[in-house]
Amino acid sequence: MHLIRPCHPDPVLDDVLPYLRCPVCARSLERPADTDAGSLVCAAGHRFDVARQGYVNLLPGGAKTGTADTPEMLANRAAVQSAGHFGPVADALAAQVAVHLPAEPALVLDVGAGTGYYLANVLDKAPQAVGLALDISKHAARRAARSHPRAGAVVADAWQPLPVHDKCARAVLNVFAPRTAPELARVLHEDGVLAVVVPAPDHLTELARPLGLLRVDDDKAADLRQGLAPSLVPAAEQHVQYVTRMTREDVVAVAGMGPSAWHTDAASLAARAASLPDPTPVTVSVHLMIFRPG
Numbered sequence: 001m002h003l004i005r006p007c008h009p010d011p012v013l014d015d016v017l018p019y020l021r022c023p024v025c026a027r028s029l030e031r032p033a034d035t036d037a038g039s040l041v042c043a044a045g046h047r048f049d050v051a052r053q054g055y056v057n058l059l060p061g062g063a064k065t066g067t068a069d070t071p072e073m074l075a076n077r078a079a080v081q082s083a084g085h086f087g088p089v090a091d092a093l094a095a096q097v098a099v100h101l102p103a104e105p106a107l108v109l110d111v112g113a114g115t116g117y118y119l120a121n122v123l124d125k126a127p128q129a130v131g132l133a134l135d136i137s138k139h140a141a142r143r144a145a146r147s148h149p150r151a152g153a154v155v156a157d158a159w160q161p162l163p164v165h166d167k168c169a170r171a172v173l174n175v176f177a178p179r180t181a182p183e184l185a186r187v188l189h190e191d192g193v194l195a196v197v198v199p200a201p202d203h204l205t206e207l208a209r210p211l212g213l214l215r216v217d218d219d220k221a222a223d224l225r226q227g228l229a230p231s232l233v234p235a236a237e238q239h240v241q242y243v244t245r246m247t248r249e250d251v252v253a254v255a256g257m258g259p260s261a262w263h264t265d266a267a268s269l270a271a272r273a274a275s276l277p278d279p280t281p282v283t284v285s286v287h288l289m290i291f292r293p294g
């Protein structure tokens with residue numbers, strides 16, 4: 001379905017609209033008949049504005065957004081991603097997911113999508129699919145809405161019921177981002193796949209001490225398997241590990257895009273990075289895990 005509405009800022013939202021539901025009452029969302037301006041409304045009259053930048057804010061009023069990435073964190077993340085340092089992770093993820101997508105139109109939902117980088121890579125390999133980026137940061141949603149011609153974006157909280165209908169996603173992505181098992185299982189189609197990326201203990205290991213990065217728990221993969229069972233069961237697992245050469249600028253951006261950015265300012269990160277060789281070899285090491293409904 002692709003309705004042509006020339007006044008509307010983002011026609012992709014029309015493609016993802018059938019999958020969206022009201023975050024307040026769970027009814028379907030529609031374009032209001034009374035106006036061509038950007039908003040979505042449910043049958044109970046809950047109304048949500050579509051931003052000029054093409055995303056829709058589906059956070060109920062008063063929702064807390066304290067964990068949302070800031071514009072600076074997103075700019076750092078975008079810089080590191082466009083330098084290609086996470087390219088092999090994106091390629092592995094897209095390859096694993098694309099083989100499971102049907103030939104007909106299908107929804108790929110990215111929970112905690114950030115810039116939309118991983119979603120866009122999947123959409124590149126899945127020409128029939130439409131993407132929905134979900135993030136609690138409006139700055140992320142703004143970027144993600146522009147990440148691919150077939151990507152729409154919503155602002156929503158991954159810890160709350162997702163504003164998406166039951167069993168409608170043929171693939172759900174969750175990359176370095178928050179998740180709740182019951183919601184991921186609810187929105188996943190019975191033939192769908194959930195693809196999760198979590199850091200391995202040696203991820204960015206060369207930067208941990210010099211930059212004071214937060215350490216990864218020892219066995220995130222095991223925690224993940226346990227946390228998703230029994231509604232989601234492991235179907236495949238890949239350890240993606242390689243060394244990438246980062247400039248000092250990239251090193252500072254890597255530190256500034258993650259949780260360390262919350263407690264260390266950019267100037268101190270740059271001062272710490274000055275002790276590293278330029279460029280610096282940095283290990284990227286992640287677990288890519290595919291789950292199916294149990």
Ligand SMILES: C[S@@+](CC[C@H](N)C(=O)[O-])C[C@H]1O[C@@H](n2cnc3c(N)ncnc32)[C@H](O)[C@@H]1O
Binds near residue numbers: 067077158175178
């Ligand atoms: C570490 S970033 C990963 C982003 C993206 N998946 C990537 O790897 O480039 C985590 C993302 O989760 C988002 N986030 C944090 N808390 C969230 C929540 N409660 N609901 C939805 N997104 C959230 C942040 O705004 C951020 O964009």
Ligand SMILES: [Zn+2]
Binds near residue numbers: 022025026027043044
């Ligand atoms: Zn409603």
